[in-house]
Amino acid sequence: MSEYKIGGVRLNSRALLAPMAGISDRAYRELCVSCGAGYCVSEMVSSKALSFKDKKSEELMKTSDKERPCGIQIFGDEPSTMAQAALSAMKNNPDIIDINMGCPAPKISGSGSGCALMKNPKLCGEIVKAVVEVSPVPVTVKIRKGWDEDSINAIEVAGICEQAGASAVTIHGRTRRQYYKPPVDYDIIRQLKQSAGIPVIANGDIDSAEKAKHVLEITGADFVMVGRASLGNPWIFSQINSLLENPEKPLYYPSLDEKLDVMCAHIEKMVEYKGEYIALRQARKLVMGYFKGIRGAAKLRNEAGRIETLEDLYALKQKALSL
Structure with a gap:
């Protein structure tokens, strides 16, 4: 890619910070961007809680210029409530609105949100369409491989979301039932990239610069998204950037x-x-x-x-x- 873009938003590199509940707050996002993350996303925010004017949820959406470009991630299972949440998020001037369709946590998926949405592709499209219609910024989605091994439908869901107006899709190469344990299926990410007409962001077990480079090469993805591997190691973003820009240059490790x-x-x-x-x-x-x-x-x-x-x-x- 000669330019790193999602919709009309220019990203600073191909190494992005994943949204992580209880971790990727404003301070963490600012730190990771200063260490080379090309883009960051807020902790996920409940659309239902926002509809009740929940102060903690509104606090999660606060952003600063030190973390740009940044997205605000929302979750829920009702198109109209999600659209309203997107409007609420715009008070904080995000560059992107991200829709969570991949969270495996029982608290989220058990109520019909997160990865549970993938069991209803039509609803996924309706939610994206409702959010796109009210959002002045690009809308993206974060999905998984599928709900379980009997319902691998990431390509179908991503296609429906793209038709509904999504500007990019992040895919974690595991099903909801697998959580974070088995090896990531990078082949499903490759297949999705081959079928999608929008940028694809690869996610799952990207724990080093070498792994990031390998995943980009074997999947053809436009970006990689790093989550847990950045804990205590925000330098992973600058290391990825360095390896992609100059593979011969030794990577920097902090004292x-x-x-x-x-x-x-x-x-x-x-x-x-x-x-x-x-x-x-x-x-x-x-x-x-x-x-x-x-x-x-x-x-x-x-x-x-x-x-x-x-x-x-x-x-x-x-x-x-x-x-």
Whole structure:
């Protein structure tokens, strides 16, 4: 691709940050964009909760210029409610509206949203059409391979969504029943790319620059979307970008000092946005990610699960440096 685009929105690279509930908040998105993510998406927001003016849901949609281009992801199973949610999201000036049709969590799919929508392709199209009609920005969808091995219908659903006006589709190469355990089926992503007339974003187990490059090559996808592998490792985006731009250039890996400095800056930004009490409790799992692979990691992760203040965080950083 000579230009990285979704609809009329220019993306900064082919390595994108996946939406992750409880993780990809504003502070995390800003960090990953600063480390080379070409685009980021908010945590998923309930269309039904927005219809009741839920303050927590409205808070999830807050964006900043430091994370652009950025999308807001919404979920639900009623076309009119989803359209209204898209209108609500526009108050935060997103570059893209993303529709979740891939979440496997029982709390989401059990109520007919997320991946459960793939059991009703016609409804998928109706939701996309309703959102596209009210959205002044491109609309994208995130799907899975299918609901289970007996209903592999990603290509059908993506085609219906494209006809309804979707500007891109992200596909995770597992079914809902598989969750995150078996190997990802990259062949279904290749098949989808061959049939689609819109950009295709490959998702699932992309955990290194080498893996990202390989997936792009074997699927022909336009972009890769990285989720869990970015935890404690936002540098994965710049590494992917570097390998794609210059395969001969050695990849950059941060020192322990730099890694922990970034960790503290990340959590400090969370505190700025949410307050110390909420931020530090949400940050525990994030801090654990920064300790992956370092000396004494198991003990450090155990202590990270108990931090309550920034002072606790700074003390843990010093402990990690002294090991």
